[in-house]
Amino acid sequence: MFSPLIDELMSALRCLPGVGPKSAQRMALQLLERDREGAGRLATALSNAVEGVGRCRLCRTLTEQDICGTCSNSKRDDSLLCVVETPADVLAIESAGTYQGKYFVLMGHLSPIDGIGPAEIGIDVLAQRLREEGIGELILATNPTVEGEATAHYIAELARGQGVKVSRIAHGVPLGGELEYIDGGTLAHAFSSRRAL
Amino acid sequence: MFSPLIDELMSALRCLPGVGPKSAQRMALQLLERDREGAGRLATALSNAVEGVGRCRLCRTLTEQDICGTCSNSKRDDSLLCVVETPADVLAIESAGTYQGKYFVLMGHLSPIDGIGPAEIGIDVLAQRLREEGIGELILATNPTVEGEATAHYIAELARGQGVKVSRIAHGVPLGGELEYIDGGTLAHAFSSRRAL
Ligand SMILES: [Zn+2]
Ligand SMILES: [Zn+2]
Numbered sequence: 001m002f003s004p005l006i007d008e009l010m011s012a013l014r015c016l017p018g019v020g021p022k023s024a025q026r027m028a029l030q031l032l033e034r035d036r037e038g039a040g041r042l043a044t045a046l047s048n049a050v051e052g053v054g055r056c057r058l059c060r061t062l063t064e065q066d067i068c069g070t071c072s073n074s075k076r077d078d079s080l081l082c083v084v085e086t087p088a089d090v091l092a093i094e095s096a097g098t099y100q101g102k103y104f105v106l107m108g109h110l111s112p113i114d115g116i117g118p119a120e121i122g123i124d125v126l127a128q129r130l131r132e133e134g135i136g137e138l139i140l141a142t143n144p145t146v147e148g149e150a151t152a153h154y155i156a157e158l159a160r161g162q163g164v165k166v167s168r169i170a171h172g173v174p175l176g177g178e179l180e181y182i183d184g185g186t187l188a189h190a191f192s193s194r195r196a197l
Numbered sequence: 198m199f200s201p202l203i204d205e206l207m208s209a210l211r212c213l214p215g216v217g218p219k220s221a222q223r224m225a226l227q228l229l230e231r232d233r234e235g236a237g238r239l240a241t242a243l244s245n246a247v248e249g250v251g252r253c254r255l256c257r258t259l260t261e262q263d264i265c266g267t268c269s270n271s272k273r274d275d276s277l278l279c280v281v282e283t284p285a286d287v288l289a290i291e292s293a294g295t296y297q298g299k300y301f302v303l304m305g306h307l308s309p310i311d312g313i314g315p316a317e318i319g320i321d322v323l324a325q326r327l328r329e330e331g332i333g334e335l336i337l338a339t340n341p342t343v344e345g346e347a348t349a350h351y352i353a354e355l356a357r358g359q360g361v362k363v364s365r366i367a368h369g370v371p372l373g374g375e376l377e378y379i380d381g382g383t384l385a386h387a388f389s390s391r392r393a394l
Contacts, residue, residue, distance in 0.1 A: 001288055003260040005246045012242035015235030016213075017227045023215065028246070029285055030214045032259050033304060036247050038212030043243035045209035046228075049202045050236050053229055062229050063200040088226055091198055107230060 006032065058129070060122045061087045061105040070103060077101045079136035081129070083155060085109050085143055088180035093141065096184035098191055101139070104129070109147040110154060121151070123158065130162045139194060140168045143179050156197045167194040203229065255326070257319045258284050258302040267300060274298040276333035278326070280352060282306050282340055285377035290338065293381035295388055298336070301326070306339060306348040318348070320355065327359045336391060337365045340376050353394045364391040 002010070006028055013024040031039040055061065056068035063069070070076065070090070080101025084090055090103050106121040118124070129135065138159045142148035152168055159166040169190040179187075199207070203225055210221040228236040252258065253265035260266070267273065267287070277298025281287055287300050303318040315321070326332065335356045339345035349365055356363040366387040376384075 001291060002284065003250070003262060003265065005242075005249045005261045006259060009242040009246040012235070012239040013213075015228070015232050015239055016210075016224050018220065018223075025285065025288070026215075027213050029259070029283065031212070031243075032246060032250055033283070035212055038209070039243050039247050042209040042212055043240045043247065045202075045206040046236050046240035046243070049206040049225070049229060050233050050240065052202045053200070062203060062226070064202045065200060068200065086226065086230070087199065088222065091222070094198060 055107075056105075059103050059105050060107055060125065061090060061103065079134065080139060081135050081137075082139040082141050083126070083152075084141045084179070085148065085151075086180065089141065089143075092180045092182060092184075093187060093191075096187035096191070098188045106142070106151065109142060109145075109151040111147050118154070123155070126155070127158060127162070130159055130164050135164055137165045137167060139191075140166065140197075141179065141190075160197075166197045168197055169194050252304075253302075256300050256302050257304055257322065258287060258300065276331065277336060278332050278334070279336040279338050280323070280349075281338045281376070282345065282348075283377065286338065286340075289377045289379060289381075290384060290388075293384035293388070295385045303339070303348065306342075306344040307351060308344050315351070320352070323352070324355060324359070327356055327361050332361055334362045334364060336388075337363065337394075338376065338387075357394075363394045365394055366391050 001007075009028045010021070010024045013019055013027050014021070019027070052064040053062050054064065056063045056065070056071055058067055058071040061068050061070070077100050080099075081104055082093065082099060082101055083104045083106065084093070085106050085108060087105060090105060093099050104122075104126055108116055108121050110116060110118070110121065130138070138155070140152040140155060142152045156166045156168070170192075198204075206225045206229075207218070207221045210216055210224050211218070216224070249261040250259050251261065253260045253262070253268055255264055255268040258265050258267070274297050277296075278301055279290065279296060279298055280301045280303065281290070282303050282305060284302060287302060290296050301319075301323055305313055305318050307313060307315070307318065327335070335352070337349040337352060339349045353363045353365070367389075
């Protein structure tokens with residue numbers, strides 16, 4: 001119905017989560033009618049991010065730096081390492097404001113059915129850090145879903161095998177929920193009442 | 198919180214209508230974690246559209262061609278010209294499937310308070326077409342809002358002054374509503390019961 005370049009833009013916008021055909025149409029027309037500067041800036045930001053953003057060598061989170069800002073922050077407590085599934089989980093915990101240690105970001109969870117095993121979530125990197133660094137406590141903050149619990153269980157076994165103390169954040173985070181959508185108060189409570197595994 | 202390139206991407210995504218900080222964060226992380234190919238394709242589509250898409254010389258709709266596909270379609274009835282506010286309105290009317298004439302797209306409506314006068318909505322181009330082409334009927338399908346009605350009234354006066362028959366699509370489109378969100382049946386009814394002005 002529209003010209004090829006506009007159709008292609010509408011189709012490309014569908015790669016955004018939660019954007020269906022009607023939203024994609026509204027977005028494309030609004031950008032072209034009223035905000036070409038914003039559209040140009042978005043094109044540049046996408047290209048730069050796709051080209052530049054990789055993984056932190058220490059914690060695996062998304063960053064364009066070799067070592068991310070959190071890992072290189074000397075004010076944070078090196079003896080605490082919190083394992084989460086995604087960068088959004090780090091953001092949620094930071095918003096709660098009580099945790100002062102460092103993070104390890106799995107970028108997923110164990111899911112044998114999808115071919116995601118220990119190597120895919122960086123367990124080799126984590127194991128090496130547990131061996132080489134003087135980590136006093138490993139805090140497991142994977143989601144309280146079936147896969148998140150299985151992943152926490154797997155990592156707990158690994159850490160125990162290396163003599164590292166392991167804990168799991170307290171329930172209080174609703175079961176089946178997604179960590180990144182939980183309010184800061186609930187998360188702070190879950191951290192403070194964590195129990196040794 | 199995130200690295201500069203990711204922060205910039207989240208900020209740039211906010212130019213999309215309906216995208217707040219939380220959605221922008223979710224979109225940026227999902228693209229970088231799981232769909233870099235889609236993100237690259239979106240960057241290209243945005244650049245191409247911003248650079249390539251202009252206005253149809255005859256009807257003012259968005260297109261990268263000199264004359265758009267609808268205007269150059271010889272199967273459509275040249276004697277009917279339907280005036281709408283936006284390209285999305287054209288799409289809505291086409292979906293209704295009964296109108297076989299051509300379009301003139303104002304790309305807005307008269308709004309003196311925002312500095313949008315006749316020149317900004319292409320009334321000079323429309324006036325020239327009314328003078329030079331043998332248009333049998335001008336159908337006004339601007340939105341049934343205060344500004345849309347005022348715009349229809351202004352164009353009706355212009356067309357009458359040049360001896361061109363003018364009609365307004367029937368009410369049936371709910372007052373205060375936005376044309377692009379109306380179902381095809383209501384739109385078809387509105388076209389068939391249009392009244393002479
Ligand atoms: Zn890091
Ligand atoms: Zn045209």
